Amino acid sequence: MRCVVIIDSKIIDTKGLSAYLSESVKDISWRVATTISEVDALKANMLFIHINNKGASNYITQMCLNYDEIYITSAAPSINQLNRVEGCKKVKLFDVPISDENGWKTLPWGIAISEWKDGELFPIEILRRKHFTFPEALVSAYLILVAEQAELIVSDDELNKPSLWENAGRQFCEEVEKRKLTIPNMELIPKTKWKHPKGNNVSKCLIAVRSLFQNIEGAQPK
């Protein structure tokens, strides 16, 4: 039996679904395709299709010819739209699980990614943390600076952790380089040996990190 699962990209609040799925599933027998020809070329038993609503009807019609069953997430191309596509009796709702009560693994965007096994869909443990890691040292340093600017009264020894500040500096520079950004005061945060800033440098470093965060936030799809 050949099956296909379609996920609508808009539900995940992030770009690069295909890239993410490719990365996540490359070690198991899943593949990702973004066009109908890629779907056919893969000859896989189960596929995730990155699709948008506009092209849904055409995709589905063609897929019905090639697949025994087609599963869509309920958030993917609207059910109404699919119901009107002739010949789509094979389309079944692959509902978004809302809790772990059914044994589903719910990912941050609310979809369970599961595998086909013995006639049933089973959850697999996608490395959620791996995908959703964030530069912890940089975020920690930022929070400390924010609190210090608002007069957090703590002894220097407590917050002056070289490992934290050095890692934060490295992470800051990596993020800036990755995005090819020019950030105000970025010269104050070197890639190596960044130290816990003092005095006026606290607010200057805060401006730099906040500017980076604003750039990252602005780049995220709304």
Place this chain on the structure above:
Amino acid sequence: MLAPFNIPCDVNNIRGQLRHHWLENQILNKTPEDVLFIFQNEKKWNALETEFEYRIAQAIKLSDDMIEGFSPRQLVEKITLLSSLSNDTKILLKDKIHKIYFENSNIQSISTRFKDAVKFLSDDIKALKKEWGETTSGENNAIKEKYQAVLDSATLLYNLIKLLPKGVALP
């Protein structure tokens, strides 16, 4: 609110489910005519009968939990790099960053308006369900009118949910 990196938190999962699964793909994607079509041809609308009540409860809980749920103070306990801080320092740090987040984020106002919007939507959904159960096919306009009210209050809630961060908020 600044929320780079989509740092995971439980309330963000709920936010995503309510926004995309419920509001966008079960309510706002249907016109009153679509709903009338379901009423006339299928008689039952499963989501309306079995799911919307749960979503309302989920939305009420989100309005209760959002202030704490998006707060950056949870990161002090989650980030291992900060685990070596003394308990006193952790408490100070948590209090300070939560206070700054609370003051700068407008989250209190969003929470209050969100709660009101959920109440409006809940009332409109109840009215639609009542009409659905009572009306005859000769009173189609009533279904359309009730659904238009659902759409209006769902739009209000949708506009508020769009204001929420997509992960832990940073002040």
